[in-house]
Amino acid sequence: MKWLAKLIYFKILGWQVIGNTSFSQNTIKKAVIIAVPHTSWHDFYVGVLLRKVTGVKTNFVGKKELFIFPFGYFFRALGGAPLNRQSNENKVDSIAKLFAQHDEFRMTLAPEGTRKKVDKWRTGFYYIAKQANVPIIMFTLDFKNKQNVISEPFYPTDNMEADFEFMHNFYKDVVGKKPDYS
Numbered sequence: 001m002k003w004l005a006k007l008i009y010f011k012i013l014g015w016q017v018i019g020n021t022s023f024s025q026n027t028i029k030k031a032v033i034i035a036v037p038h039t040s041w042h043d044f045y046v047g048v049l050l051r052k053v054t055g056v057k058t059n060f061v062g063k064k065e066l067f068i069f070p071f072g073y074f075f076r077a078l079g080g081a082p083l084n085r086q087s088n089e090n091k092v093d094s095i096a097k098l099f100a101q102h103d104e105f106r107m108t109l110a111p112e113g114t115r116k117k118v119d120k121w122r123t124g125f126y127y128i129a130k131q132a133n134v135p136i137i138m139f140t141l142d143f144k145n146k147q148n149v150i151s152e153p154f155y156p157t158d159n160m161e162a163d164f165e166f167m168h169n170f171y172k173d174v175v176g177k178k179p180d181y182s
Helices: 002-012 042-054 071-077 091-101 124-132 160-170
Strands: 016-019 030-036 060-063 080-083 105-109 136-140 147-150
Touching (some): 002 042, 030 124, 042 147, 071 080, 080 091, 124 160, 136 160
Parallel strands (some): 016 147
Antiparallel strands (some): 136 147
16 A cells, blocks of 8 residues: 555655655654644645655544544554543643553644644643653645655753744744645
């Protein structure tokens, strides 16, 4: 199936992968991966194709109710991990524990938390990376240039403001599928 993904991604859609080649070789077993800008449902299939093209297994979390029969098998096969949202445990703590429970876990999410335009990213991904002591890997969903640029691993520091400035600069001039939401 990898050949089919490459055919669609590179030849039919005309996309490119640029940047962190060590990530593409699966050398980083645990990370929080952020995809920006998240402006359209089209981001999903570009991300799935990118995952197949690079050969990097990625994960996501979802409410545990999604993981019951018959859909549970499907979501787990896609890399999903159930999260008990009803427990009193903080979501950041729950997700950080998932990193500890797996030898390989690369959680992908959109820090905007929506496909609409936002003024500020949500901060959960940042605290998850800090608590789990894993890097943040950034990748672009640049529909203008048809590029997924993948960053080197970035470990959050104790200066959140500077860290967010660094991450925002990585995405400077990146245009999503819906430019008005970028």
